[in-house]
Amino acid sequence: MPEAELLFSETSHYLKPEDVTQLKNAYLFGQGAHSGQFRKSGEPYISHPLAVAGILSKLHLDVPTLTAALLHDVVEDTDISKAEISERFGESVAELVDGVSKLTKIEFQTQEEAQAENFRKMLLAMARDVRVILIKLADRLHNMRTLEAMHPAKQRSIARETLEIYAPIAHRLGLNNIYQELQELGFRYSYPTRYKVLVKATRAARGNRREVVGKILEAINHKLKESGVEAEVSGREKHLYSIYSKMVDKHLSFSEVLDIYGFRVIVKDIPACYVALGMLHSLYKPIPGKFKDYIAIPKSNGYQSLHSTLLGPFGLPIEIQIRTAEMHRIAENGVASHWLYKATDGDFNDLHLKTSQWLQSLLETLSGSTDSLEFLEHLKIDLFPGDVYVFTPQGKILTLPRGSTAVDFAYAVHSDVGNCCVAVKINGENAPLRTQLKSGDRVEIVTAPYANPNPAWLSYVATGRARSHIRYFLKNIQYDESVKLGERMLNQALLFFNINPDLVTEAQWDKLVRDSGVKSKDELMAEMALGKQLPAVVAKRLTAPLESVSNEQAAGPITILGTEGLTVQFAKCCRPIPGDAIVGLIKKDYGLVIHAHDCSVISSNHKNAENYLDVAWGKDISRTFEACIKVTAINKQGVLARIAAEIARAESNIDDIAMEGDGDYTQMRFILQVNNRQHLAQILRSLRHIKEIAKISRVKG
Structure with missing residues (x-):
């Protein structure tokens, strides 16, 4: 195939002859394995691995990576095994192919869950060897280039996944060319009509602005030459997705996006970058607040450059990037620019160390996320470029x-x-x-x-890192609390049925755990506390012939101390406090929610009697609770200050306040921290002594 000859020709410029021979052998092996297979476009299947290897050869990647690219689908799509690849091409190639192979099909409840699990596995493989993700990105890029053969609905689905995950990963690894092409293709297939309209508009604008751009290029070249700065200057049109994002973010029409052209200045060394910047600032006025020094403080993906936006002729804003040739190479090829696997351990540069640290933080996030969808949420947060x-x-x-x-x-x-x-x-x-x-x-x-x-x-x-660690800590704490609360809830339910909890045998527990589809007795208790299992239902399943207890022992209420943590919550609708008559409502995924007995939510849910638990306040409660009061006061200067002073004197704190003026009177709602009903009554008595207060009451609901 001509594509194969082109690949061997291009790689012969930087690979040894024996390495090119290995590539030829891998190509022939892959061609034989994929014999008789065709892509949706009708091309022989081998054209896809060839294109993936071609994309990676432009990054000058090593021979194991290119060999794995040629073979990346053989394990999944043919009868070839990983052991066979290892025997013929080495363990390194086999591991890369194994890492990139299409993931094992698993049954998931939703497509989102399947996608999330795929990314989770992909990033685990990537953390072991970053070359895996380079092959995966090249694979996605070629699939995007040939997406036209797919059904429109499938095109949109793949394109959005590309914009949300693959393009940001390419950006995070500094692979600028791949990143921008993935964005453009993702935009084209996600929003085909908008893409066509923008293509037409930029073509028209290009004709109108060509003369202006030519003048700016000439002026920049002349100024730098006059100052003795050797530089290579080029003008470039902004990418369509970049223009579209700016229009969406800033609510602009296309005609209002003036800076659709940028200019790149490449100089010999860092001092020349700053000299060139000074010269260009004397040529065109810089726009305040539009200068960024990524040389002194590089981006997290290793990118370095000086960025400045200048006011060019006819009031046209122009973006300038100034960098050295080495910085330009890193900007275009990112993590692949100094190939990691050619270096000894002592040759790691800052870029590779930063990439390694990022991959390590991904692994930490993975270990803290029990759920694939949760991990994908963290990943999306961390993929978008840092600016602070x-x-x-x-x-x-x-x-x-x-x-x-x-x-x-x-x-x-x-x-x-x-x-x-x-x-x-x-x-x-x-x-x-x-x-x-x-x-x-x-x-x-x-x-x-x-x-x-x-x-x-x-x-x-x-950040995903912070969110993951907080959730991991809270889940562990919540689990222990849930187990204890679930045990108390089940004991109450058993006593309600006149069953002695002490007489439930291990065999009965084992059977119940198996039938409930949970891993352990503790997990079943935690699920009851979180509302995923109803104590009454679980108790009924344990009511095989067991010894009854006396009526005096039966169905005592669960004691609420306020120290139960996240498994017991106090309803915001009625804000119960010690001294109020209360009832417990089991709410799925929330656990036990405590309401006041006269709360409107309770009366509206009276049909679901099995969701309720008998609860009562404990004797020694040391924490404070929220209570809401409504105050109507004459609109006079200093009234709020006197109210706040009385509340403080009664040893309470104000958590929140809302005010609404109504002519001569002001309505105020306070959320206060109180110990119990007696404490609240004491506060209300103190406030009634303020003569400007016309009306005061507690708000429930």
Whole structure:
């Protein structure tokens, strides 16, 4: 095949003759294995592995990678085994083929779950050997180039998966050319009509702006030559997906996106980068806030360059990138630019170390995620490029995604620092942990040895690493609490049926565990606490002839102390506090939710009697609870301050306040921290002494 001859010709420029011979043998072996197989387009199947190897040869990858690319589908699609590949081409090639082979078909409840599990496996393989993902990306790129043969619905599905996962992975590894082509093709098949409209619009704009672009190129070349800076200058049109993203993000029409052209200046060394920047800033005025120095602080994927947006002729914004030839090579080829597997251990450069650290953090996220969909969620968060560069107290730079908080920073330093963080100083000043960080911030985390992650952190952390560690910690804590609560709930249900819990035998438990489809008795207890199994139903299945208990022992309520943790929640609709009559409602995936007896939610759910549990407050409750009060006061200066002072004097805290003016009166709603009904009554009595208060009441529901 002509494609095969082209591959051997291109690789002969950088591979040894014996390596090219191995490639020829792999091609013949693959051609024989795929004999009689055809792609949807009608081409012989071997054309696909050949194209994948051709893409990788442009990155000058090593012979095991190219050999594995030629053979990457033989194990899945033919009778050839991994052992056979190992025997003929070596263990390294066999391992790569095994890592890239289409994944074993597993039955999943949803397509999303199957996709998530595939990515989970793919990234595990990638963490073992990054060459696996390089082959996988080349495989996806060729599939995208030939996507026209697929059904439109399948095209959209594959294209969106490409935009969401594969293109960002290519970007994260610094493979700029592959990244941009995957984006363009993903855009073309995800939104075919929008793509065609933009193609037409850019062609029209290109004709109108060609003369302007030519003048800018000439002016830049002249200025740099005049300053004695040797440079290679090129103009480039922005990619369609980049233009489309800008239109969507900033709600612009195409005519409003002026900077569809960029210019790249390649110079001999780093000092020349800054000299060239100064010269261009004297040629055209820089737009304030549009300069980024990725040479001093490289991106996390190793990318280095100076970026500046200038105001060109006719008010046209133009983007300039200035870099050295070495930086340009890394920008185009990323992790493949200094091939990792040609180097000795001592030759690892910063880029490979950063890639290795990122893959290690992926493995940590994997170990903390019990669920494939959860892992995919973390992965998507971490794939999008980081834009915030912050400093540790020792001056080390950490790169975090936009929107990252002090908690994300703590987990980026170390998982133990994140788990134990209690406060933060940003630029020497105390700040809330939810504070979003800005580039240049100096961040110092304060830890306490007995501190634990707070579930509220999940509402504002921005990195998959932080989210994964918090969830992992909370799941373990919640599991232990759930087991204990589930046991109490089942005992109450058994007593309701006049069954003595102590007389349930191990054999009966083993049978129940098997029939319930869980792994252990503890797991069954946890599922009851989380509402996935009903205690009444489980108790009925255990009511084989067992000895009854006396009526005096039967069906005592579950005691609520407020220290049960995440497995017992207090309903926001009625905000029950000690002293209120209460009832427990088992809610799936939430566990036991405590409501006030007169709550409207309880009356609306009265038909599901088996979901209710008899609960009662314990005697020694040491924590505080939320209570809501409504105050109507005359609209006078200083009233709010007097109300707040009385609440503080009654040893309560205000969690939240909402106010609404109505002429001469103001309606105020306070969420207070109280110990019990007596404490709340004391607060209300104190507030009634304020003469400006016209009406005060507790709000339930």
